[in-house]
Amino acid sequence: MKFTDRIFKRVEPIWKSYMDHPFIQGLGDGSLDEEKFKHWLKQDYVYLIEYARLFSIGAAKSPDLQMMTTYADLAYDTLHTEMDLHRSYAKQFGITEKELEQTEPAQTTLAYTSYMLNLAQQGGIENVIAAILTCTWSYRYIGLKLAEIEDSKDHPLYGEWIKMYASQEFSSSKEDCIQLMNNVAEGKTEEELQRLEDIVVNTSYYEYMFWEMAEKLETWPVPVK
């Protein structure tokens, strides 16, 4: 059994719960409140900036050229393809790129990105890929499931979101990440594998919290700005 098969077994119940989350259900049936989507969009934009940094740390820590190229390509895809989707949605909502970029991260956004960046900076390349895996893989999982819902891809607002995350392009990002995870898992002790698996479980919880943050329009408890 591949290491990622074992990981999937452990995180599947958490990922399944995403599909019952009101934010995801609203994306799928088109009933999602625009304010909630805008909140997700802005928070996700600043999240993706840190995420691209994570891929860049992966490139810097790569032991060979092939791995370095994969990480650099993933950073490129995030900064261009994925963030272009966000910029185009922002334009539709009259949100400027500067506004997007200057979004103050909510507590969940900051906690999630800080957790991943801390792991990536303190450890080796295995920490980087373990921190990244849930993000790319779970969006593909959600995208495919939402695409199965009749007419979901034709929704005037959320259709593009579903098409993007269900796309072939994102499938190859996911496959690259799965392969990177299985490559670095080779030769690791059971204790080391457990620790990596726990990172994927924690980021799976953070993904749930990110949906919850958008659904509840979460910001800091005492706004001072």
Ligand SMILES: Cc1ncc(C[n+]2csc(CCO)c2C)c(N)n1
């Ligand atoms: C909170 C959050 N988690 C996951 C993704 C999805 N995602 C981030 S990077 C990447 C692969 C290459 O761009 C994918 C699919 C997101 N947007 N926001």
